[in-house]
Amino acid sequence: MAFRSFHPPQRVLMGPGPSDVSPRVLAAMARPTLGHLDPVFISMMDEVKALLQATFLTANELTMPVSAPGSAGMETCFVNLVEPGDTVIVCQNGVFGGRMKENVERSGGIPVMVQDDWGRAVDPQKLEDALTAHPEASLVAFVHAETSTGAQSDAGPLVRIAHAHGCLAIVDAVTSLGGTPLRVDDWEIDAIYSGTQKCLSCTPGLSPVSFGAKAREKVTGRKSKVQSWFLDLNLVMGYWGGATKRAYHHTAPINALYGLHEALVIVQEEGLDAAWARHQRNHLALRAGLEAMGLRFVVPERERLPQLNAIAIPDGVDDAAVRGLLLADYSLEIGAGLGAMAGKVWRIGLMGHGSNPRNVRYCLAALEDVLGRVKAPVARGVALDAANAVLGAA
Numbered sequence: 001m002a003f004r005s006f007h008p009p010q011r012v013l014m015g016p017g018p019s020d021v022s023p024r025v026l027a028a029m030a031r032p033t034l035g036h037l038d039p040v041f042i043s044m045m046d047e048v049k050a051l052l053q054a055t056f057l058t059a060n061e062l063t064m065p066v067s068a069p070g071s072a073g074m075e076t077c078f079v080n081l082v083e084p085g086d087t088v089i090v091c092q093n094g095v096f097g098g099r100m101k102e103n104v105e106r107s108g109g110i111p112v113m114v115q116d117d118w119g120r121a122v123d124p125q126k127l128e129d130a131l132t133a134h135p136e137a138s139l140v141a142f143v144h145a146e147t148s149t150g151a152q153s154d155a156g157p158l159v160r161i162a163h164a165h166g167c168l169a170i171v172d173a174v175t176s177l178g179g180t181p182l183r184v185d186d187w188e189i190d191a192i193y194s195g196t197q198k199c200l201s202c203t204p205g206l207s208p209v210s211f212g213a214k215a216r217e218k219v220t221g222r223k224s225k226v227q228s229w230f231l232d233l234n235l236v237m238g239y240w241g242g243a244t245k246r247a248y249h250h251t252a253p254i255n256a257l258y259g260l261h262e263a264l265v266i267v268q269e270e271g272l273d274a275a276w277a278r279h280q281r282n283h284l285a286l287r288a289g290l291e292a293m294g295l296r297f298v299v300p301e302r303e304r305l306p307q308l309n310a311i312a313i314p315d316g317v318d319d320a321a322v323r324g325l326l327l328a329d330y331s332l333e334i335g336a337g338l339g340a341m342a343g344k345v346w347r348i349g350l351m352g353h354g355s356n357p358r359n360v361r362y363c364l365a366a367l368e369d370v371l372g373r374v375k376a377p378v379a380r381g382v383a384l385d386a387a388n389a390v391l392g393a394a
């Protein structure tokens with residue numbers, strides 16, 4: 001058989017990530033590859049670091065993209081900060097909190113799980129109670145934006161509670177960075193990780209991380225070696241670490257970093273406040289249209305993420321059939337439910353570059369058509385008017 005070049009179809013990606021990648025990012029990635037110690041490339045790396053600091057709103061020196069997806073950013077935080085025998089409080093309100101537990105265990109730590117209902121924010125009182133019951137705990141971990149359910153937790157107060165009990169806080173911001181207010185220094189977050197393929201509208205495969213002074217001290221003062229050679233920050237810092245001469249650690253994903261650089265330039269051009277406001281406005285427009293159709297959000301209003309809209313699948317409607325028709329007839333991807341929410345919800349992403357009025361209208365029109373064809377009990381002919389009213393369209 002003769003192999004030929006691969007040409008993917010043009011989709012509209014409105015799931016939980018990857019989101020639509022900006023054409024500017026794709027163009028940046030097609031530029032010539034440089035050597036990973038080329039001085040021109042190194043000065044671009046310095047800019048990537050400064051751009052990440054500006055996007056995380058932090059002055060943390062130890063801020064850089066890990067050369068692997070969001071899950072590797074998560075793992076970087078846990079393998080570096082958890083030493084064997086450490087007790088870690090993990091607040092779980094969805095799928096990703098469960099992965100944090102796995103990471104704690106594999107790092108030799110002892111996880112203490114604080115469970116919240118899926119689709120709700122993390123309850124600060126439950127964290128407070130767990131810390132009181134476990135004075136030996138040294139770390140707290142939680143997910144800021146639970147992509148599996150569409151719930152947003154109030155990160156600042158959770159970090160304050162952790163600190164009041166002498167713990168460092170690890171925060172998952174894979175879906176929040178760029179889409180919803182996030183202030184690493186103001187909220188005194190000790191260690192944070194994100195991903196490139198959600199609200200930064202870059203391709204998947206990189207994980208921006210940032211570590212504050214106390215977390216950094218913990219990493220450099222470890223009694224035991226970090227179990228992962230690749231993710232050991234004591235070694236990675238030699239390559240990404242700032243003023244000193246860069247030493248080879250691994251070959252950086254050069255062109256992927258061009259893409260991240262461009263994605264972060266786009267964020268700075270728009271401004272974080274404007275980007276957050278845009279995500280909120282398009283979420284409200286989508287919500288108006290979905291609710292006009294009679295669809296229901298699963299997360300209470302004040303805990304909703306603007307970039308990830310989880311709606312209940314109406315009774316009797318075939319989940320896979322609807323998503324299949326959207327893909328086949330509209331080239332539109334929306335997300336299925338994950339974990340305990342599989343088969344119960346659809347997850348509609350309005351992330352980064354993809355959070356725009358055109359996608360709001362396209363998704364509403366496509367859903368209205370497809371839901372009508374599968375005889376779902378939804379109102380027709382009203383969704384676009386409702387969305388247009390929010391968007392201020394004439």
Ligand SMILES: *Cc1c(COP(=O)(O)O)cnc(C)c1O
Nearest residue numbers: 069070071096145147174175195
């Ligand atoms: C997507 C996601 C991850 C994992 O990121 P990958 O790039 O898929 O490894 C972790 N946490 C949250 C909250 C996510 O949404």
